[in-house]
Amino acid sequence: MTTIESGSGKRLTARGAKTRSKIVTEAADLMYVRGVAATTLDEVVAASGVSKSQLYHHFDGKDALVRAVIDLMGQRVIERERDALGTASTLADLRRWRDALVQNNALQDGAYGCALGSFASEVADHDAVARAALSQLFSEWQGLLMGVLRRLQEQGALAADASVDQLATGLMGALQGGYMLAQTARDVTPMATSIDMALAHIESLSAR
The missing domain is CATH 1.10.357.10 (Tetracycline Repressor, domain 2)
Known part of the structure; x- marks a missing residue:
């Protein structure tokens, strides 16, 4: 199975990398338009179509997600x-x-x-x-x-x-x-x- 390195140093499968990329992309779109403070993690979860557990698998919290964005x-x-x-x-x-x-x-x-x-x-x-x-x-x-x-x-x-x-x-x-x-x-x-x-x-x- 192909794996790649994530920004946090975790080894990700191609599927995991795709999920992470989708989360970051959707978060970027929301935060650019709404602002960082006004964008909640629940909104990112809804926009990216992932579960909250998947989001927390890739990011420890909002600060980590913002850095990826x-x-x-x-x-x-x-x-x-x-x-x-x-x-x-x-x-x-x-x-x-x-x-x-x-x-x-x-x-x-x-x-x-x-x-x-x-x-x-x-x-x-x-x-x-x-x-x-x-x-x-x-x-x-x-x-x-x-x-x-x-x-x-x-x-x-x-x-x-x-x-x-x-x-x-x-x-x-x-x-x-x-x-x-x-x-x-x-x-x-x-x-x-x-x-x-x-x-x-x-x-x-x-x-x-």
């Missing part, structure tokens, strides 16, 4: 950002990245914000393990932005003395702040404006 959401976000930023090397590429994020968030009128930012606001203060995982994910995301800015410098499109670290931090801050403003306003315009301001600053540092 963060891993899943983080994987989705980082894969999306790698696709968008991994080979980006021009300001036009960054604008296309901005357009894709804003347009995607507009589908729900900005209602749910950034998946990672939403989880960070709910769990960072009381779960050090989850906070560390989210911090690592944000660092990886910011690293992708730094990679684009470094390529701009290498091509002479960004001043050699510009700090790619600081610019990437500012761009990430504009993005996350924009997500929050859009979420509260139910309008992506503040998000678009925030990112545009950051990109305009980067463009102002173009090598002359």
Whole structure:
């Protein structure tokens, strides 16, 4: 019988892994829309179609499930950002990245914000393990932005003395702040404006 390693180190059969994956996927969908605190384990059980004993076989409690959800959401976000930023090397590429994020968030009128930012606001203060995982994910995301800015410098499109670290931090801050403003306003315009301001600053540092 084929077995695989679970995130907790347990050996799972293929069937067990499928059950665990279904639990995490359904929990992720619920927690993203409803929030972590508002999502109960009973709701996860009902949505995933498993028994409560099956859920507790895979997770010791809600904190463990939330950490698994963060891993899943983080994987989705980082894969999306790698696709968008991994080979980006021009300001036009960054604008296309901005357009894709804003347009995607507009589908729900900005209602749910950034998946990672939403989880960070709910769990960072009381779960050090989850906070560390989210911090690592944000660092990886910011690293992708730094990679684009470094390529701009290498091509002479960004001043050699510009700090790619600081610019990437500012761009990430504009993005996350924009997500929050859009979420509260139910309008992506503040998000678009925030990112545009950051990109305009980067463009102002173009090598002359």
